[in-house]
Amino acid sequence: MKQTLTAAALLAACSAFAGDVYMGAGLPGIQLGYAQPLSDSFTLRADFSTLGRLHRTRSDNNLDYDTKLKVDRLGLFADWFFSGNWRAVGGLTLNRARADLRGSGNGSTITIGNTTYVAGPGEGFDVDVKFPRAMPYLGLGYGHKGQAVKGWKMAFDAGLAFGKPRVSGTVRGALLSQAVSQADIDRELADIRDDANKLKGIPQLSLSVSYRF
Template sequence: MKKMIAPLMLALIAGNSYAAGVGVRAGTTGLGGDVAWDIFPTFSARVGFSALNLNGTVKESNIDYNARMKLNNLSGLIDWHPLGPFRLTAGLVASGNKFSLKGKPTNGNFQLNGNTYNADGVVINGDVKAKNRVAPYFGVGYGNVSGAGVNFYGDLGVILQGGAKANLNVSCGNLPAAQCINIRNDLESERRKLEDGLKGFKAWPVLNVGLTIGF
């Protein structure tokens, strides 16, 4: 039996061409790319990175917020191709996706948690990010990054980030210490409300498309 195993393995390796490739892509995880290589027949490994920063403004009551969405994802994936170009994909993603805000009241007073405060020098900061910095990924896709030539590829799946956590803090400027304590208490109430509203956000949707060059 042992004498048969070695020739069988050599025949398997010789009968299959192992390749590698690179891909560039864009989608809900940002702009980035992948490096992939064959590991077994119908199986390939893939390492990828993507990032993107988007800036904007949000107005809430009389507070103007500078908003920023930062996408940052490093992935290690295994692709299984049971049906030609169609595949199943699983792996891990180190995700730094974050939404941040910096707000300043636009007139003499502002409201927080139903209470009114003087806006003298007040600055409110906050961010929302995933609970799990390293999270499992599951999805389906089309195309092989390690396939020969120039090809299209796409991914549809989810990063199971386990929900989101919110942080809010305030710089009280010239306000009296007692009023600053009240603002921070109200801000903490707002933070808990925000985090409760994000409990259902346990998966980051992934939809990416790109082009590959294999060799």
């Protein structure tokens, strides 16, 4: 909510200048932003993107993971136009990006690490995956050029906010808490961490419609 209000304040503060208000969709979600040209070659931008709240399920090592995912992002960008409307983009994203995985057994047993355990009612293994709050961004885009005429335009962005997620996990339930070894917890988290680290960050691939004042 705080990030949304910040983005709205930026739009209101810039509305008196000759820039682009834009709305888009793609990764990382629905987007609202403002682009302020400084010259024919440079533009500053700020936008807010959100995926909302997503719910997914997955299975791994006899664990059924109920996953809740949320990605909210405030981006601050500088565009350099190197060829016509094509631009190189650098900046910083401020993120609230995490996945909460609640793992429960497929039946009477669950496998954590290399060991199978008996799980009582309400027992399982829960994992949190969190990206850093602040991440550098590099990308390539098209549109929002300073010399553009008034009216409606299209813009495109592709890039990556760089940052490795932090993975942590806890055993849920009195019986499992006493039985599960730390070595098995570490092995289970290492498997999940290997999958999470393949992302290398939060990607952007979005198409937007802008209006030039």
